Amino acid sequence: MKFFFVIKQTFSNLWRERTPVVATILTICIALTILVALFEISFVLYDQLRDLESNMMVEVYLDPSATDSQVKVIQSELERYPTIERLRFVSKETAAAIFNEEFGENIMDILDENPLPVSFEVRLLREFNHSEYLALFKTQVESLKGVDEVHYRHALIEKLEKVTEAVAIAGIFVLIILVFAMNLLIRNTIKLSVYAKRRQIDIMKILGAGNLLIRMPYILEGAIEGFIGGFLSAICLIFAHKFIAGSFALVEIGTSTYKVLWVLTISFGILIGFLTSATSVGRFVNKIFAKK
Amino acid sequence: MIQFRQVTVNYGYVPGALKDINLQMHDGDFTLILGPTGSGKSTLLRLIYMDILPSSGVVTVDKWSSFRISPRQINRLRRNIGVVFQDFKLIDNMSVFDNVALPLVIEGYRRKYIRKLVHVLLDEVNLLQSKDQRASTLSLGEKQRVAIARAMAKNPFVVIADEPTGNLDREASKNVLSLLERINRNGTSVIMATHDYELIKETPYKRIYMENGEVLPGDRTINIPNKRINILANKE
Numbered sequence: 001m002k003f004f005f006v007i008k009q010t011f012s013n014l015w016r017e018r019t020p021v022v023a024t025i026l027t028i029c030i031a032l033t034i035l036v037a038l039f040e041i042s043f044v045l046y047d048q049l050r051d052l053e054s055n056m057m058v059e060v061y062l063d064p065s066a067t068d069s070q071v072k073v074i075q076s077e078l079e080r081y082p083t084i085e086r087l088r089f090v091s092k093e094t095a096a097a098i099f100n101e102e103f104g105e106n107i108m109d110i111l112d113e114n115p116l117p118v119s120f121e122v123r124l125l126r127e128f129n130h131s132e133y134l135a136l137f138k139t140q141v142e143s144l145k146g147v148d149e150v151h152y153r154h155a156l157i158e159k160l161e162k163v164t165e166a167v168a169i170a171g172i173f174v175l176i177i178l179v180f181a182m183n184l185l186i187r188n189t190i191k192l193s194v195y196a197k198r199r200q201i202d203i204m205k206i207l208g209a210g211n212l213l214i215r216m217p218y219i220l221e222g223a224i225e226g227f228i229g230g231f232l233s234a235i236c237l238i239f240a241h242k243f244i245a246g247s248f249a250l251v252e253i254g255t256s257t258y259k260v261l262w263v264l265t266i267s268f269g270i271l272i273g274f275l276t277s278a279t280s281v282g283r284f285v286n287k288i289f290a291k292k
Numbered sequence: 293m294i295q296f297r298q299v300t301v302n303y304g305y306v307p308g309a310l311k312d313i314n315l316q317m318h319d320g321d322f323t324l325i326l327g328p329t330g331s332g333k334s335t336l337l338r339l340i341y342m343d344i345l346p347s348s349g350v351v352t353v354d355k356w357s358s359f360r361i362s363p364r365q366i367n368r369l370r371r372n373i374g375v376v377f378q379d380f381k382l383i384d385n386m387s388v389f390d391n392v393a394l395p396l397v398i399e400g401y402r403r404k405y406i407r408k409l410v411h412v413l414l415d416e417v418n419l420l421q422s423k424d425q426r427a428s429t430l431s432l433g434e435k436q437r438v439a440i441a442r443a444m445a446k447n448p449f450v451v452i453a454d455e456p457t458g459n460l461d462r463e464a465s466k467n468v469l470s471l472l473e474r475i476n477r478n479g480t481s482v483i484m485a486t487h488d489y490e491l492i493k494e495t496p497y498k499r500i501y502m503e504n505g506e507v508l509p510g511d512r513t514i515n516i517p518n519k520r521i522n523i524l525a526n527k528e
Contacts, residue, residue, distance in 0.1 A: 002397060002398075002400050004403070005397045012385075199381075199383070200383050202381075203381045203382075203383060203394075204394070205370075206341065206343070206370060206375055206381065207370060207371070207375075207398055207442075208367040208368065208370030208371035208372075208395070208398060209367065209398045210364070210367050210398075211363075
């Protein structure tokens with residue numbers, strides 16, 4: 001019977017304070033949608049960065065005057081690097097063939113000679129494909145005798161790293177603000193509910209009701225607001241995926257990702273609603289009745 | 293048994309809401325607490341259901357003592373006491389049935405038992421036909437009868453009534469008093485605070501007269517409009 005009473009009281013609270021309840025639910029929905037969207041953008045950027053990094057080649061161009069023995073020394077020096085996953089020697093002829101493949105023209109026909117330098121194509125191990133190590137590698141290898149230049153797309157990598165980092169920082173910042181806003185609104189709704197039902201709480205106290213029975217409807221109220229907010233947020237996100245991201249082919253997500261979205265937004269919504277109301281209702285009840 | 297030993301209550305910086313009260317109320321008694329507004333009647337009653345605790349001295353209610361009592365024990369004490377107020381303290385947006393059922397819900401009784409008992413209680417106070425009505429739609433007299441039914445729901449050892457007839461007309465007041473008398477005849481102690489001397493003048497119950505936070509000793513004659521009655525005339 002206590003269970004039915006708690007359920008009845010919870011829904012009565014939700015109905016009685018429907019305006020702040022709707023505001024809270026919408027805030028939770030918007031906050032969760034922005035949060036998850038930000039995390040998704042972070043993941044997409046991070047994935048692209050990883051993709052780019054793992055496919056990235058470092059080219060070690062040799063001095064045109066480098067002798068065969070110097071080339072061998074450079075190769076053996078490079079082979080000693082434990083951070084290198086693959087090393088490939090590109091002769092002048094191979095370079096010309098690549099040029100031909102990429103541009104559809106023979107370089108000899110254009111310039112009458114092959115100016116392309118001898119080089120090594122280096123693929124680093126995935127975990128060393130970041131700008132910090134690449135800069136160190138470039139300095140070390142360029143100091144070898146017979147090496148003209150070490151080249152990689154450092155500008156793009158650095159830019160992508162900075163964007164990913166900025167999105168992650170913005171995500172954390174927005175997370176803090178939104179969690180704070182959700183917290184504030186849920187607390188406010190609970191406070192209004194407690195205040196509106198102060199007479200009932202007083203009567204229940206006189207009749208000997210324990211703290212749990214008095215507080216449980218308000219705790220459940222917060223959890224339900226979180227649940228509905230999370231549910232709506234999942235709908236918004238799936239809608240956004242289908243009609244916005246899908247058309248720009250930004251993110252491709254499958255049914256399993258939808259399931260993750262449902263679980264993620266709803267459970268996070270319930271968690272924040274439950275925790276906020278559970279930690280605030282006792283304080284509000286005590287505060288209101290301390291004034292008696 | 294309810295006992296007050298050298299009980300003093302101070303509200304914040306206002307001293308002397310109650311001053312050195314020594315009282316004893318026995319099981320099965322019908323006790324009237326009389327006195328003008330502000331004399332300390334309600335404070336005395338609030339001490340019994342431990343809505344407040346004494347600033348000094350000890351209140352003992354059955355097996356519970358104010359000297360050392362936890363919030364949990366206060367809840368347990370209150371579940372064994374019925375309280376009736378001047379303003380009824382009903383939950384207006386609940387039905388008559390739900391109001392009477394509330395103490396039983398708090399105790400965690402089963403739905404079937406609650407339904408049965410609440411029907412009996414509402415029948416006792418002649419309100420069975422109004423069980424589905426919202427409490428807010430009842431007349432004042434009916435509200436007080438609902439409050440009495442609620443107070444009786446847990447078969448308490450004592451019913452405390454704080455000015456239960458304060459808002460009622462003569463007829464409704466008589467009804468409430470006779471309900472309380474019936475409860476007392478069944479063995480439950482009743483402690484009723486009132487300043488409706490006209491209502492209780494013919495009753496044979498023990499009287500405690502209070503003034504300025506003190507219990508006045510001995511026989512006492514009080515003035516009421518057009519009459520002079522001896523309120524302690526029927527003291528046991």
